[in-house]
Each structure stands twice: as structure tokens, then as C-alpha cells.
Amino acid sequence: MIDIKNLSLSINGRLIVHDITATINDGEIIGVIGKTGSGKTMFLKTIAGQIPDHTGSISVGRVPQTSDQRVKSINVSYYSRAMPQNPDETLYNFLLLARIPYKKFFRPFTDYDRQVAEEYLSLLNLDSFRDEKLGTLPDGIFKRGMLAHTLIRESSAVLLDNPTNDLDIVSLKLLRRALMRYVMDGDRLVIMCSNDINFIAQTADTLLVMDNGRIAESGTADILNADMIKTYFGIDAIISRNVYNGKPEVHFFPDL
Amino acid sequence: MRNPMMKKNDIIEIASLVAVLIILAWINYLLEVPVIALFATGAGIFFYYILVHISTVYGNASCDYIQTGEAAVGSFAIYACIRFVSANPYLVLLSGFISLLLYDIYLKILIAPEKNERLLNGILVQAILASIFLYPAAGGGTSSLATLEKIFLGFFSSVQINYTGMIAPLGLGIAALSLSLALYPELRLLSQGAFFFGGSRSVITAINIGMTIIRSLLTTATIGFLGWMCGFGLYVRYLSRSRYPGLAAALKLYVFAEFAIILAHYTSPWFAIAFSACSSYILFLYYAKKRKYWYDRY
Numbered sequence: 001m002i003d004i005k006n007l008s009l010s011i012n013g014r015l016i017v018h019d020i021t022a023t024i025n026d027g028e029i030i031g032v033i034g035k036t037g038s039g040k041t042m043f044l045k046t047i048a049g050q051i052p053d054h055t056g057s058i059s060v061g062r063v064p065q066t067s068d069q070r071v072k073s074i075n076v077s078y079y080s081r082a083m084p085q086n087p088d089e090t091l092y093n094f095l096l097l098a099r100i101p102y103k104k105f106f107r108p109f110t111d112y113d114r115q116v117a118e119e120y121l122s123l124l125n126l127d128s129f130r131d132e133k134l135g136t137l138p139d140g141i142f143k144r145g146m147l148a149h150t151l152i153r154e155s156s157a158v159l160l161d162n163p164t165n166d167l168d169i170v171s172l173k174l175l176r177r178a179l180m181r182y183v184m185d186g187d188r189l190v191i192m193c194s195n196d197i198n199f200i201a202q203t204a205d206t207l208l209v210m211d212n213g214r215i216a217e218s219g220t221a222d223i224l225n226a227d228m229i230k231t232y233f234g235i236d237a238i239i240s241r242n243v244y245n246g247k248p249e250v251h252f253f254p255d256l
Numbered sequence: 257m258r259n260p261m262m263k264k265n266d267i268i269e270i271a272s273l274v275a276v277l278i279i280l281a282w283i284n285y286l287l288e289v290p291v292i293a294l295f296a297t298g299a300g301i302f303f304y305y306i307l308v309h310i311s312t313v314y315g316n317a318s319c320d321y322i323q324t325g326e327a328a329v330g331s332f333a334i335y336a337c338i339r340f341v342s343a344n345p346y347l348v349l350l351s352g353f354i355s356l357l358l359y360d361i362y363l364k365i366l367i368a369p370e371k372n373e374r375l376l377n378g379i380l381v382q383a384i385l386a387s388i389f390l391y392p393a394a395g396g397g398t399s400s401l402a403t404l405e406k407i408f409l410g411f412f413s414s415v416q417i418n419y420t421g422m423i424a425p426l427g428l429g430i431a432a433l434s435l436s437l438a439l440y441p442e443l444r445l446l447s448q449g450a451f452f453f454g455g456s457r458s459v460i461t462a463i464n465i466g467m468t469i470i471r472s473l474l475t476t477a478t479i480g481f482l483g484w485m486c487g488f489g490l491y492v493r494y495l496s497r498s499r500y501p502g503l504a505a506a507l508k509l510y511v512f513a514e515f516a517i518i519l520a521h522y523t524s525p526w527f528a529i530a531f532s533a534c535s536s537y538i539l540f541l542y543y544a545k546k547r548k549y550w551y552d553r554y
Contacts, residue, residue, distance in 0.1 A: 069455050069459070080451070082449065082451035084449060084452055085448055086447045086448050087549055087553075088494070089444065089447075089448065096441075097444060097445040097448070100445050105439070106438045106439070109441070133549075135549035135551075135553070137551070142553070
């Protein structure tokens with residue numbers, strides 16, 4: 001569970017995140033949407049503990065934010081555009097390294113660590129690339145590998161900053177399946193922000209719409225409608241329903 | 257699926273390397289190379305192997321100690337110490353260590369070069385140091401040239417330090433190897449960057465300082481015992497297809513070092529040094545050509 005109280009963040013005098021109070025329960029996938037600059041990424045970064053200069057309180061898994069990095073990593077796993085710097089590491093070894101917060105110094109990885117790494121390799125369809133070096137992986141596979149690295153940590157909360165960038169439809173499907181599986185037991189949660197509104201609508205249990213650093217609206221995917229899109233994104237759109245699950249799908253008018 | 261023959265091939269490769277090594281060491285013994293010098297070369301290979309091991313685990317290294325300019329800086333410091341201060345082995349080690357530590361700080365903090373710039377920087381440093389000290393060294397007569405020759409061949413291998421003199425650096429090497437093996441996963445994660453390692457800035461700084469000190473000590477010991485006689489361990493290690501790449505690389509380096517000693521005996525020490533340095537650059541270029549990343553991320 002994540003409990004956020006009166007969270008605000010200013011950078012160079014500009015209010016980026018403004019007085020957010022929210023409780024996010026385990027077992028949920030939360031999707032954060034909003035136009036560029038609305039504060040989505042900063043909101044996630046602040047929860048992840050990447051920006052300490054905020055006001056208000058954040059507690060993850062009933063544990064207040066801590067300076068102990070090991071506890072922090074077990075509590076929260078944050079996915080961003082950060083690039084691993086050593087391209088010579090193989091994908092499997094890189095994924096296994098995500099289990100380091102659980103590993104004791106001078107002790108090898110446990111069988112369970114290897115089992116989790118194998119599980120996510122398989123879940124994200126990466127088996128055939130396991131012995132490939134990071135520097136030689138195709139972009140989509142590399143992205144999937146980075147997502148697997150985030151999930152393998154099995155943190156109480158996974159925060160994904162634009163996970164859908166550069167993913168093809170196969171990868172999007174695999175990611176959706178992996179996220180569903182991640183929260184399935186009800187003891188973990190996922191918060192993701194993305195510019196892909198349709199992916200969020202199809203995947204998230206709850207949507208948070210951010211505007212000027214505030215949570216302007218929240219609710220299930222059904223809050224998505226043409227007026228809402230016009231209000232927060234400033235464009236005209238039409239909403240249809242997905243034939244498989246009935247969730248809303250946003251369509252934009254092509255420029256003529 | 258792994259090739260079931262791999263294991264057999266690995267055993268054959270390692271056994272062949274050991275056999276060649278014994279033959280070359282025996283030839284050197286017959287050529288009246290002192291046994292202590294052969295051991296000193298072995299110690300040099302040991303330090304160099306640890307340096308290579310640490311470089312592959314921590315730091316994403318692409319240049320070996322000759323290409324980075326560390327060999328030139330270390331040799332210069334050792335020469336200056338012997339010429340102007342003392343030939344005491346511990347003082348020689350200390351001067352090499354301090355100069356390499358400062359050079360590492362210069363490389364990592366002051367200029368932090370990109371991959372390709374690292375090579376250019378190394379060549380520049382070598383050219384500058386050569387122009388500074390080769391001319392006075394040549395002007396200093398045959399004794400200076402003989403000192404230089406010893407340094408390039410591995411000062412401690414040439415001056416025949418005793419076995420007890422090797423114990424302290426060997427102890428250090430064993431400690432560094434044990435530590436790097438024990439913290440292998442942690443160091444590999446750190447090599448992926450602070451974001452992935454996740455530690456606080458102070459922890460990361462402390463580890464980086466510790467690793468810089470260990471690397472400088474190992475480079476000093478490598479230059480002290482091996483000189484310029486093996487500057488391509490990194491590429492041998494990366495290019496190895498063995499299931500035991502570390503062991504195979506160490507044996508190949510030892511074989512090369514023993515061969516270089518024979519070469520020095522039958523031609524001239526300077527020819528062997530030039531041969532070794534050229535081999536280092538050739539392997540570097542070969543590896544740089546082979547090490548291609550298909551996508552534009554690196």
C-alpha cells in the first residue's frame with residue numbers, strides 16, 4: 001500500500017506536484033495520464049524517493065520512506081529511461097542482478113532468485129535472448145529486458161515511467177500480462193504513467209488524471225470521455241468501446 | 257542449448273596452454289633466465305589477471321593499461337624514482353602507485369573521456385612522456401637506457417628481488433582477487449550505473465574510491481613485474497570462447513610473456529618490448545572492430 005499525504009514538490013520556485021493526497025491499495029494497477037508537463041514523471045519520481053526535497057509524507061508498505069537503500073529497493077522499484085552502462089553484460093545476468101537487494105554480501109544468489117529471473121524471462125518472452133549481450137539486443141527486446149529487471153525485484157510497489165515507449169504490439173501485450181500477473185496475489189501494486197492512453201485504459205484498474213501538478217480526476221477507465229480529453233489534453237477525440245472487454249478506447253481525429 | 261563437446265574442448269585448450277607454458281619456461285631455464293625472474297613474471301601475470309578481471313567486472317573497460325597511458329605514466333614514475341630518489345623496491349612501488357592514482361583521478365574526474373577519446377588520450381600521454389624523458393634518458397648514457405630497459409621488461413623481474421619481497425604484493429593481489437570474487441555481483445551491478453545500483457551517493461563514492469585505489473595498486477604491480485610485456489589481457493579475456501575465460505586468458509598471457517623473454521634473448525630486449533606493444537595495439541584494433549553493437553544505444 002502507498003499512502004501519500006499532502007505531497008508537494010517545487011523546483012526552482014515552480015510548483016510541479018501540488019498537494020496530492022492519495023491511498024493506493026495493494027493488488028491495484030494505477031495509470032497516471034495527463035499532457036506533457038502535467039507532473040506525471042515528477043509524481044512518480046517523488047514516490048520513488050528520487051527527489052527528496054518535497055513536502056508531505058509518503059509511506060510504502062506501511063514503512064515510512066527510509067534512507068536504507070536495501071529496504072528502499074525492496075519497497076519500491078522504479079523504471080525510467082536510465083540506460084545500463086555496461087553493454088557486455090548478458091541479459092540473464094543483468095536480470096539476476098535485480099535480485100541484489102535480497103542477496104547477502106559474500107553469498108551467491110539463491111535458487112529462488114534464479115527461479116524469479118527465469119519466470120520473467122519466460123513471461124516477457126525473452127528466453128531466446130538470455131545469453132545475448134545488452135549491447136546487441138534489438139530495441140524492443142532491450143526495453144522488455146529493462147521492464148523485466150524492474151519486475152524481478154518483486155518490490156511492494158513498482159513505478160513505471162512511460163513503459164510503453166518503443167514497444168511494439170507484441171511487447172505491449174506481454175507487458176500487460178506481466179503487470180496483471182505482478183499484482184495477482186494482491187500484495188503488490190503498480191503505478192505507471194504513460195502517454196499511451198489506450199494502454200492505460202486497457203490495463204489500469206484506476207486512472208489518475210494529472211493537470212498542473214494536481215490530480216484533477218480519478219476513477220476507473222470509464223472516466224475517459226470526449227469532454228475529459230478536450231479539457232485536459234485540449235484536443236477533440238471520440239471514445240469507442242473495446243470489443244473484448246468493453247473498456248474505453250480513445251480515437252483522435254486525423255488532421256485534414 | 258550448450259554444446260556438450262565444449263567442456264572437452266576447454267580441457268584440451270587449457271591442457272595445451274599448460275604444456276606450451278612448461279616448454280617455454282623450460283627453454284627460458286635452459287637460457288639461464290633465473291628461476292626467481294620466471295616467478296616474478298608469473299607474479300606479474302597474476303596481478304595483471306586480477307586487474308583484467310576487475311576491469312571486466314567493474315568499469316566497462318575498453319582500453320588496456322598500455323592504451324590508457326597508464327603503462328607510460330607508471331614507467332615514467334618508476335624511472336624518475338630510480339634515477340632521482342632511490343631504487344628501493346618499496347619506494348619504486350610507492351612512486352608508481354601515487355602517480356597511477358593521480359592519473360586515474362585525472363582520467364575519471366578531470367577529463368572523463370569517451371571510449372574513443374580514451375585511446376587518443378593514451379597516445380597523447382605516451383607521446384608527451386616519451387618526449388619528456390626519452391631524450392634525457394638517451395643523453396644519460398647506457399646506464400639510463402639499461403634502467404629503462406629493465407622498467408619496460410618489468411623492473412622487479414629484472415632486478416631479481418627475493419622471494420620474500422614478493423610476499424607483500426602477492427598478499428595484496430590475493431586479497432583484491434578474493435574481494436572482487438566475493439563482491440562480483442555487486443560490482444557488476446555498480447558497473448551498470450548508480451541508478452541500477454541504487455546505493456546512496458556516499459556509498460557509491462566510497463566504493464569508487466576503494467576500487468580506484470585497488471586498481472592503481474594492481475596496475476603498479478603489473479607494470480613493476482611485467483612492464484610492457486602484456487598489454488592485451490582485456491581483449492584476450494573478452495574474445496575467449498572458453499567456459500573458463502579467466503583461466504584461459506591468464507594462461508595465454510603467461511605463454512606470451514615467456515615467449516617474449518625468449519624473443520628478448522634471441523633478438524634484443526627492445527625488439528621484444530616493441531613486439532609486445534605492437535601486439536597490444538593490434539589486438540585492441542581487432543577487438544574494437546569485432547566489438548560491434550548493432551543498435552544505437554552505446
